[in-house]
Each structure stands twice: as C-alpha cells, then as structure tokens.
Amino acid sequence: MEDEELAKSLLVTQQPDNIRISNGFGSNDTGASASASASASGVTAVLLLSAFVTACSAFAGGFVAGYSAPAESGIIDDLGLSVAEYSVFGSIMTIGGMVGAVISGKLADIIGRKYTMWILDIFYIMGWLAIYFAKGAWLLDLGRLSLGFGFGLTCYVVPTYLSEITPKNLRGGITSVSMAMMPLSVSVAYLIGSVINWRALALIGAIPCLLQLFGLFFIPESPRWLVGIGLMVLQQFGGLNGYTYYMNEIFELAGVPSITGFIVVSIPQIPAIALGSILIEKFGRRTLLMVCVTGECLGCFLTGLSFVLQNLNWWMEAAPTLVLSGIVVFKVSYSLGVGSIPWIIISEIFPINIKGSAGSICNAVNWFCTWLVSFTFNFLVEWSLAGTFFIYGSMSCLGVLFIAKLVPETKGRTLEEIQASLTHILQ
DSSP: OHHHHHHHHHOEEEOSSOEEEOOSSOOOTTTSHHHHHHHHHSOOHHHHHHHHHHHHHHHHHHHHHHHHHHHHHHHHHHHOOOHHHHHHHHHHHHHHHHHHHHHHHHHHHHHOHHHHHHHHHHHHHHHHHHHHHOSSHHHHHHHHHHHHHHHHHHHHHHHHHHHHHSOHHHHHHHHHHHHTHHHHHHHHHHHHHTTSOHHHHHHHHTHHHHHHHHHTTSSOOOOOHHHHHHHHHHHHHTSHHHHHHTHHHHHHHHTOOHHHHHHHHHTTHHHHHHHHHHHHHHHOHHHHHHHHHHHHHHHHHHHHHHHHHHHHTOSGGGHHHHHHHHHHHHHHHIIIIITTHHHHHHHHHSOHHHHHHHHHHHHHHHHHHHHHHHHHHHHHHHHOHHHHHHHHHHHHHHHHHHHHHHOOOOTTOOHHHHHHHHHHHHO
C-alpha cells in the first residue's frame, strides 16, 4: 500500500502541450493545473531517494569495470595466475554481462524494475565476496562472472526506472547524474586501488551494493531499433574497455609509472561528470554526444601517435606525455557524455509497449561489443600497438557521422515528437 502511494506521487502523465499529474481516477485540469505543473517541475524527496538508490547501482557497476586494472599485479602475484588466466578474469565479466543483458528487459517487465534491482544487488554482493575469499582462479572467475551479470542488469534497469518516474524536464539531468556514477566509480577504483590491496578493494566495492540494498526498502516500483543498436556499438567500439580493462598494460608499454598514470587519468573525470550533467540539458543529448565522441576520436589519435613516435624512435621523451594526454582526453570525453547519453536516448525513444524487449536487445548488443573489444585488445596490440588506437579512433569518427545523420534529439520531447523525428530521418 505504501509503495502504491509513493508510486502515485511520482507518476507523471505527459501530453504534447502540458504535464499533468495522474491521481489514478482522472485529472482535474482546472483546479489542479498550477499545482500539477509545480509538482511535475519540482524535485521530491522520494525522487531524490530513488535517484540515490539507482546511482548506487550504477556506481557498483562502474567499480566492477575499474577493479581489474589496479588489482592486476596483486592478484597475479598472490594467486600465481598466468597472463591467460588473468585475461579470462578480466574479460569473463562481459560474459555475465551479456547474460544479464539478454534477460534484463524481460525480467524487468515480469517482476518489475525494483525487484530486478534486488536481484542484481544480490549478484553484486555474492561476486565481491567470492573475489575476496578466492584462493584460486575458479572462485575468482565465478565472482567476476556474478558481478558481470549484475552489471548487465544495471545498464538497462537503472535508466529505464528513472525515465519512468522522473518528469520530462528533469529526466535527462537526473538520469545523467545516476549513470555518470559508472565512470566516476571507475576513477574511484583506480585511486583507491593504487594504495590498498585487491582483497580490501573488493570489500570496498560491496559498500554501494549494501547502501542500495538498504535503500530499496524505501523506494517505489516504477509505474527505435536502428538508433538504439547503433548507439550501443558506438559506445563500445570506440575502445573504452581496451583502455579500462588494460590501462596498466598501456602505461607499461608507454613507459608511464602506473600509480602516476592512474591518478592523472582519474582526477579530471570527476569535474567532467559534473559538467556533463549540466550541459546535457543546456545543449541537448545529440549535440553533447557528437562533441564527446569527437573527443574520443582525438584521444585515440593522440594515443596512437605516441606509439608511432615510439616505434620510429622520434621525440621519445614526449611519448609518455602524449599517451597520458590521449587517455585523459578519451576518458574525460567518455565521462562527459558517451558513458551516459546513449543509455538516456535508448530509455527515451522506445514506446512503453516495446521498451522491455527493445532495451534488452540493445543491452545485449552493448555487452557483446564490450566482450569483443576486451577480448581482442591484446591480439590487436600484438599486431600493431599504434594501429589498435587508430582503429578505435576511426570507429569514433564513423560514430560522429552516425549521430549527425540518424540520432534524433530527445531532450524535452514526447514520444510522438521523437517518433516524428525518427520517421523523418528514415525517409
């Protein structure tokens, strides 16, 4: 009963020219018009609490992605893993993510968004405990697989839940802040992991999961194909997880001290996340995404150029600086918008009757691309270190063209208006 009352206070019925609060029995257009507008445009305590709980889930997911880089040396030394065994550990999360992605939409539709968050939180906690108590590769991999499954569910259910409970004038900002917890927590994992051991880092990773577990008691249940899939491919084929999962290896190849590199890369991402949350409502999803993907392209080019100079023995003293500059530009661009905006657009473009199935497929495509990038990275590096990053940069360039030609602006627009834009683009 309490959940139903909370859900009613958040339920917003959007019309093309106005916003009305549904009371479950009809609407009062005359007497309640002013108060409805105020409620729709305001931020309630329940909305803030819901945003906080979902942000914990996104933060937990990003921490999972960032964990493997600072923990690499400690795990290999303590458990005696080979390079192949650690590569399995680094990439097996994406297998769990793909499984979670495939069922995320249907699961959220069948049992609801809130109960799906209960399930993903349990998988997060089990995964971190398995890693903490691991004495060998099998339990380590099982924990990482469990974390990936939880992360796969998170990537769809969090933005979907928020898009359904948030007024349209606040939807982009609130969802952006929540999803921006992913790149933020990657930075946090880098910073903390550079000063503590891998087992302690696993316990710290469980903290946001416990916060979410507690918060879920107090929040209510929540009341187009080409673009969606294209955005998922764009987000991953820019090389994100080549950087994220194997950043320590990139630093070693460039001659950059790992601790210095992690700190330099992590710090600028924090203001970038805050700035992105502001700019997304000022300039819109489409414009900001184009700028950020262009930044990723530049970052990959700088990284590749540094290795070209290194191979030619030209300007060797500048190579570490160029690598760091390229990585910082890439990661800041990702934090500013590429990490969150594709998920926001996907949560906004699909009608409610196909949102679950459509989102699940887009999510699965994203995780497949994540696995492909993380698995092939080392093979590409063996083929050509500089060429690897030039390939990623080229994919980002194609991404800019894709956004310019096919992706509609969704800021402050109804489903009918978005559908009209999509129809016009495809004509």
